[in-house]
Amino acid sequence: MKKILILLAIVVMFGSCDEGFEELNVNPTKPTQLDPSTKLTFIQLYTGGSSYVATLFYNVIHFMQNIQHLNNTSYVSFLYKEGNTHQLFEEQFSNTVKNVVDLETQLANSTSPTAPVDLAIAKVQRVLIFSRLTDAYGDIPYSEAGKGFIEGIRFPKYDRQSEIYKDMLETLESSAAILSPGTVSSYGSADLLFAGDTDKWRKFANSLMLRLAMRMVKVDNDGAKAWATKAIAGGVMESNDDIAFTQYENSANDGGPNVNPLTKSFTSRSATQVKISKTLMDYMKDRNDPRVSVLFSTVDGDTDFALQSGQDINVATRGNANSKPNINIFGGSGIIIYDAPLFFQTYAEVEFMLAEAAERWGLAGGNVEAHYNAGVTAAMQYLSLYGHGVEITTSQINDYLAANPFVPADALKMINEQYWVATFGNGLETFSNWKRSGYPELVPANVAALLTDGQIPRRLPYPGSEKLNNPEKLAEAIQQQGGDGLLTRMWWDKN
Template sequence: MKIFKKLVIPVGMLLTASVGFYACTDKFETLNTDKTKLTSIDKSAVGNAFAAAQWRGVFGDRGPFQLMESLFADLHAQYYANVAINFPSDRNVMVGNWLNGAWNNFYGQQIPPLLVVLDATKPGGQAEDAAIFAMASIWKVQMYLPMTDYWGAIPYSKVGSGEKVVEYDSQEFIYKDFLATLKAAVTELQKSKGRTILGNNDQMYGGNVDRWIKFANTMRLRLAIRMSKVDPALAKTEAEAAVAAGTLETNADDAFIKVTANSPNPLGGITAWNEFRMSAAMESTLKGFKDPRISKFFSPVSGDTYKGLRNGYSQVQLGLPENAPGANSNVAPAFQDAARFTQPWGIMFASEAHFLRAEGALNGWSMGGTAKDLYEKGIALSMTQWGITDAAAIAAYTAGTSTPVALNDVVKSPGMTDIPVKWEATAAKQREQILTQKWLALFPYGFEAWAEYRRSGFPKLYPRVNSDDPDVPVGSIVRRAPFVAGEISTNKAGVDSGVSKLGGADKSTTRLWWDKP
């Protein structure tokens, strides 16, 4: 079992300016001589710290990526199914030591370089720079979003305070602070439109301020849609304002983190471990829709044959020959080991922006287009992003009336759902279509896909074949990750403050703030 072990630093021990991290670029150096206090920082060091925060902030190292995304979100989003016989997380088990490693890496390794940038560039900081501070603030939202969408209440506003007890913030507080942070950052960056800031130290947009503004507005739209059930009035206001301000429009706006010899693609770094393969949900949907992206997402088992497997197989079922790694489709070559130094890692796409707007339009919000037009534009953008540029082929797919197929697998799975790609007549079907196509367009980025599945119930993923968590019987789903043992042992009062803000028990069945029936 290749579970990476990382340095663990409990949140309660995280000091305001204590950094001892390495960079994802070959220029990065340790910034402090006194390990408990940062003595000085210049703008060159700020740039290197920003680059480190970006790569680490997407769980770029393969160990944390495996622990945080691959073993949980990717499986719960049913992009993949587990083929490692001794791994129980695909059977709803929120394995405590894996989550503990992911948590500790985030607070002990990922957040420190971002804190350095924010502290140095804030008003009165040693390298004060309002534009860089705004960009780092936007990236802070990007970094913290999957954490709060895993656990709900988390340490947020008090991180880096140096306090012995680090109190947790409620998810409602965090989301509303996200929105305020994004608005303030965009207001500041508007003063620098047309400029390039940070240059190559910004591994996403090369310092292009205009693209950062669109990214921030799209993040604001994403958050608004996420909270649309729990606070519909605020969600509508925020979504309409974000769209009016300008979201990702074309594939030229897409956000990717570039990779280098020192900062490889995290998915490519773990594919050789043979722990996961194509899910039955992806097989049923891609085959049923006759989706040309199937060869961009996955590798055929042989010839043009693609095969996936159901999530939640028992150890006995995983031992069957037809469920072995070699009998099921791995990810496409672009995401395999050989491409880990060349394939950039996606963060946010114009296709997602259009599906978000389509759902907003279905809610009756002003989204700059009809739900149907935005839905179809989202499909076209995703196709072209993946290199499918034939207009006739895209049009044929969009007008397709076929539905997800039944599978000849161990449990004789039926078609995953009964919707086609072609725009349906009822709002209920249309909503499912939007969320299903967004699920496909988000591949292989499971954080967002799992969050949206919990929020919306779409796509209509298969139930787990087996569940080893008695709190989550077959037919139910995991709603959140329980708090981790390392925090309970070192920051117990902080954890207790988090439990009090969950709105339920510290269990994997407790719904998050935005996750309302």
């Protein structure tokens, strides 16, 4: 009995000291929460792709070839089959989405004086991430995405793209309002896009707003005009100093997200597998475009304009190593170096959108030609950001504009064809704007007649993993969207 009483006393004593034991079991040298700046760096690196595998399949092999910037010489039919289109979806939702949602939750509950500004930046980053996903797949998990740990939502619903766009635009508007002049962020150099510069983040938020607004022109012209008006009034990018891009490290053997995933994609392909498309090369050479000698080189690294040629998507000799040029891009160096920047939105794109807004609605001062010329100029000048002697001179640009003057009657065609050239490397954006505008007028490969009713694909199908992980919500999404094929049209794709 005495032993039992002693044991009970010990239990009571230890039970009453439970809080003390919890404190003893906490390692004071380890943080219980990561700093927001650390999370933002990780998110921004993964937004472009964690490795060459993901970027290779969705960007290089699918988007850049569907819009005929490149030509996959080994297996053209790959583009017109439903498969290997899952990497972007799986990687972004498992890494970027859940982390940006977590970052927003942390900042929303923070008492830091910079938390509201830091949160506004995180929200703009989130819009960038989700806009890329919905433009690739259509209806996607959005309002409930990334909340498995935070709210226990293991099977998120798929929101309609129209609702996703509405929320993204409203988020950009509210975030841009917070990022007013004089505001301060705590991110500093951890912010890989703008080093915590809130003015540049505000311009980026409005520039993204303009991009989303222009997507809507064929499905909601009045809404597109209203949002474009807000974006322009709020202040968009004004020069190449405002470009949104991630600068990577020069680490050839780094298998993670620290090196340019586009570079890793290109260097993983042999000279016989990926070539410059004849469609793109002919367009540029017909106009004596100085970017030819800057963007492309022959197999042996020669950048002589006269030597450059592209390969037709249906060429019978595809796979021939001597067929030039290969994927030695930017003078045989540039984008092939591992620390090449990866661009999410450029000032040139913004100027072309302003030109179209001026043409459609008389916005942006109504001077279509001035914005068009500014777009062409910026598209040539920003290539210098790749470094390594990549530069086009002012005289070359002026000569190009003089030889290829703006034609008002062909405004939309010329604007969007130049947009097509200017977004080389950002296949998803080029693909999206081509679907929206219809320019340039592309001809599908011969094999498309057998696989896609002779049409170029309009989207990426959902990954097979979703049929296992979230089957009920996926089935609902497929029904509400009207299918899950390469040719299934998403909400804004009405061209």
